[in-house]
Amino acid sequence: MSIFEFFQALLQYEFLQKALFTSVVVGIICGIVGCFIILRGMALMGDAISHAVLPGVAISYMLGINFFFGAVLTGVLTAIGIGYVSQNSRIKHDMAIGIMFTSMFAVGIVIITMMKSSADLYHILFGNVLAVRMSDMWITLGIGLLVIGLVVLFYKELLVSTFDPTMAQSYGLPNKWIHYALMAVLTMVTVASLQTVGIVLVVAMLITPAATAYLLTNRLSVMIYLSAIIGVISSVFGLYFSFTYNLASGATIVLVSAFLFALAFFFSPSQGLVWKAHKSRKNRLELMEK
Amino acid sequence: MENNGNSIAIRVDDLSFHYGDKNVLQHVTMEIKKGSFLGLVGPNGSGKSTLIKCILGLQKPQQGQVYLFGEKVNKFNDWDKIGYVSQKANSFNTAFPATAFEVVSMGLFGKVGLFRFLKPSDKKKVWDALKSVNMDKSAHQNIGELSGGQQQRIFIARALVSDPELLILDEPTVGVDTESTESFYKMLKDLHHDNNMTLVLVTHDVGVMTSYVTDVACLNKQVHFHGNTKEFEESSSDKMSAFYGHHVHVLHHDHEQK
Numbered sequence: 001m002s003i004f005e006f007f008q009a010l011l012q013y014e015f016l017q018k019a020l021f022t023s024v025v026v027g028i029i030c031g032i033v034g035c036f037i038i039l040r041g042m043a044l045m046g047d048a049i050s051h052a053v054l055p056g057v058a059i060s061y062m063l064g065i066n067f068f069f070g071a072v073l074t075g076v077l078t079a080i081g082i083g084y085v086s087q088n089s090r091i092k093h094d095m096a097i098g099i100m101f102t103s104m105f106a107v108g109i110v111i112i113t114m115m116k117s118s119a120d121l122y123h124i125l126f127g128n129v130l131a132v133r134m135s136d137m138w139i140t141l142g143i144g145l146l147v148i149g150l151v152v153l154f155y156k157e158l159l160v161s162t163f164d165p166t167m168a169q170s171y172g173l174p175n176k177w178i179h180y181a182l183m184a185v186l187t188m189v190t191v192a193s194l195q196t197v198g199i200v201l202v203v204a205m206l207i208t209p210a211a212t213a214y215l216l217t218n219r220l221s222v223m224i225y226l227s228a229i230i231g232v233i234s235s236v237f238g239l240y241f242s243f244t245y246n247l248a249s250g251a252t253i254v255l256v257s258a259f260l261f262a263l264a265f266f267f268s269p270s271q272g273l274v275w276k277a278h279k280s281r282k283n284r285l286e287l288m289e290k
Numbered sequence: 291m292e293n294n295g296n297s298i299a300i301r302v303d304d305l306s307f308h309y310g311d312k313n314v315l316q317h318v319t320m321e322i323k324k325g326s327f328l329g330l331v332g333p334n335g336s337g338k339s340t341l342i343k344c345i346l347g348l349q350k351p352q353q354g355q356v357y358l359f360g361e362k363v364n365k366f367n368d369w370d371k372i373g374y375v376s377q378k379a380n381s382f383n384t385a386f387p388a389t390a391f392e393v394v395s396m397g398l399f400g401k402v403g404l405f406r407f408l409k410p411s412d413k414k415k416v417w418d419a420l421k422s423v424n425m426d427k428s429a430h431q432n433i434g435e436l437s438g439g440q441q442q443r444i445f446i447a448r449a450l451v452s453d454p455e456l457l458i459l460d461e462p463t464v465g466v467d468t469e470s471t472e473s474f475y476k477m478l479k480d481l482h483h484d485n486n487m488t489l490v491l492v493t494h495d496v497g498v499m500t501s502y503v504t505d506v507a508c509l510n511k512q513v514h515f516h517g518n519t520k521e522f523e524e525s526s527s528d529k530m531s532a533f534y535g536h537h538v539h540v541l542h543h544d545h546e547q548k
Contacts, residue, residue, distance in 0.1 A: 039386060156399040163386050163396065167448075170346050170374045171399070172367075218432040220387045 031231030034210030054108025075187025305354030373449030
């Protein structure tokens with residue numbers, strides 16, 4: 001199917017419009033939040049929290065309430081648990097992350113299996129963007145607006161506490177609360193991304209577009225916009241491949257973002273390996289001429 | 291509240307601090323006068339950084355009290371009055387995507403509330419701060435591209451931009467070459483002279499520092515000397531040997547206990 005036919009299908013099918021809209025919102029918020037996650041050195045934490053959302057989603061499903069509440073609850077509890085274990089024993093932070101999130105994930109799998117709906121499990125884990133319902137779309141939009149609002153409102157606090165935590169503390173900024181607030185935002189982003197990329201691959205949408213943007217600019221504000229744009233491009237093209245070849249949307253979206261990362265990695269004007277090699281070769285030649 | 295008069299910027303009252311069974315500070319009492327430029331010296335591991343952290347309320351001592359401008363540190367709210375430049379190595383992410391200008395403007399965020407962004411007058415303050423540390427030419431360079439000494443100047447500018455009354459520098463010249471260190475001290479002296487600011491400079495290196503400061507305090511778990519530069523130089527030779535001699539003794543003592 002050509003891109004043109006994809007556009008035709010887009011005009012024709014409402015489910016595809018909802019899928020596209022949701023993907024775009026997810027691309028934007030994952031891109032924005034991802035910048036702070038990678039600059040705070042929390043890529044692994046992002047992976048952990050997104051997985052830890054699973055039991056919350058399962059319990060909400062069982063109780064018939066919205067995913068959102070359960071997910072935020074178990075996500076934040078896991079973040080607190082990780083902090084508690086690493087601060088009160090000789091277990092290091094990365095070990096605590098590994099232990100806590102896998103346990104939570106396992107609990108989620110058990111609960112969902114007991115509910116006997118493995119189809120749902122598959123969709124929660126890997127995303128099924130073409131099955132986005134109207135209510136899911138509104139939740140994603142609501143979370144998107146909330147996340148963007150929080151980042152705009154607390155941009156300065158996030159910037160300072162990310163750049164220099166010691167200085168933030170000496171200013172009286174509550175680093176700990178900023179950390180947990182960010183964890184809460186992370187769980188919300190995960191919930192918003194459940195249907196587009198699924199729990200297992202959310203972390204890729206948090207890290208890859210932000211890392212790509214990081215290779216392209218030296219300014220945080222620019223990095224955030226770029227990261228959001230790269231997130232959107234990944235989502236839209238990922239959706240196209242998912243729809244055209246009937247593949248899991250999470251996988252296609254992540255592959256597009258990985259491709260964009262590879263492009264930046266090799267060809268970024270300032271950081272790209274190709275230009276660096278070219279420059280150093282040129283310098284060497286110039287040196288030899290002298 | 292204790293009545294300290296108005297001439298005291300920092301008062302430390304019988305402060306003791308220990309990590310587990312390791313004593314870091316023992317009964318430290320000192321007063322730092324407003325408008326002074328204090329060099330706080332002591333060998334590595336003498337508790338200088340811990341004392342600074344207690345003064346800033348970042349660590350809670352097990353005993354004793356700190357007063358900032360006459361206010362107990364846990365009640366103190368006027369953090370705008372205090373600029374702090376930490377040891378370069380332990381903080382900040384060198385690969386962070388921010389220009390020198392942006393880093394300095396972060397120093398204003400304490401004053402600029404929610405929703406409000408930097409006004410033209412704030413930007414002028416940032417430029418002034420950059421000029422006062424002779425870094426205005428590097429304003430748009432990425433912080434990670436600057437040398438260690440230049441980065442440290444940017445961090446001073448960040449502390450200066452909110453017009454603090456008290457500036458605390460914790461080993462600002464670690465990893466900076468000797469020549470840059472001297473010009474750095476000279477810059478601090480000029481800042482002190484021009485702005486009538488109280489400065490506390492923490493260092494383990496007594497050498498050149500004494501020719502720039504007005505007062506000296508020697509710390510090695512306890513305060514061994516606190517007076518003006520002249521007094522320090524007069525008593526320097528025997529004080530210093532006693533000071534570092536004591537340091538050796540303490541290490542030996544610790545060793546025997548284990």
